[in-house]
Amino acid sequence: MNTDPRPDRLDELLALEATQGLNPGEVTELDALLAALPNEDPDSLERAAAAIHLALSGPPEPLPAHLAERLELAAAAFIPAAPAPARPSRSRPAWAIWAGWAVAACLAGVLVYTQWPEDLAGKRDRLVKDAVAKAEKFAGEKAGATGEVVWSAAKQEGYLEVRGLPPLDPTREQYQLWIVDGGRAKKEPVDGGVFDVQPDGTILVRVRNPIPVKDAKAFAVTKETVGGVVVSDGPMLLVLTPKQG
Known part of the structure; x- marks a missing residue:
């Protein structure tokens, strides 16, 4: 029976990296685990996240023009304020970077669609008054x-x-x-x-x-x-x- 907790923690950190990113301490911990477990595939969960996103999203559709500005602002909220420390041993492939942006855009799009009309109506009413x-x-x-x-x-x-x-x-x-x-x-x-x-x-x-x-x-x-x-x-x-x- 395998009682070594390291693989479970590695999976947990890789899942966090694929979905929401890591803080500097978690980045250091992940690098140490990858060095100790060289046979583990560090990109497997990112590939899975990208595949799931592509399967669910379907063909891309143009975003309505009147949402463009709000989408930019909302999407920016999903980008970390400061970049994570450089990790030369684990550069992210282009598809993984694209997948992260795509997920952020989808989430931002949901935010825009649910908040935009009410937000504008409130601004219009305040302008009238x-x-x-x-x-x-x-x-x-x-x-x-x-x-x-x-x-x-x-x-x-x-x-x-x-x-x-x-x-x-x-x-x-x-x-x-x-x-x-x-x-x-x-x-x-x-x-x-x-x-x-x-x-x-x-x-x-x-x-x-x-x-x-x-x-x-x-x-x-x-x-x-x-x-x-x-x-x-x-x-x-x-x-x-x-x-x-």
Whole structure:
């Protein structure tokens, strides 16, 4: 009967390394165990974790554009604040590094999908109640689709909510928001960012104006290629004008 506890501890440390990483003390302990047990395969659990992830994840799908920024911030939370000590004897293979990022991205994606709408709704409500922001409302309706924008010129902050827009193929098309700025010498509208709608045709997104908007007169929604365009030739699916009252 094998009473040597070292193999069990080795398996435990390898499992931790494959799923969440090790602290410096655990790294030192793992190196010592690997030196004492040269016949053990140090990468077996990482390969298993990667295989399980690939089997469950299926073909990769594009992430909706309106989640991109939050995904970056959420994914960053899964990266250790400081790198673990270098271990020349155990460099991680490329597939293992990819698997770690993929798992982090999946977890971050779950975080984004579960928190994003509520977070934005709260920010929009606070903007409406902010006396300094002096937020204005814009609304419009066309062919069964409706939209509303809350916009603050003072804070250069705004939120678009739409309902009734048909979902698009995210590999080919996206909706794009435009801002008609009466304070610009150029007549072209300002890009307000691209977005995708949920299966029920709704979405709440933040306005992403790359330049300051001096005097918002209206907002419009068009359908464009993935990533958006600089100048739109497409028809306006929604036009949102100042809402009275």
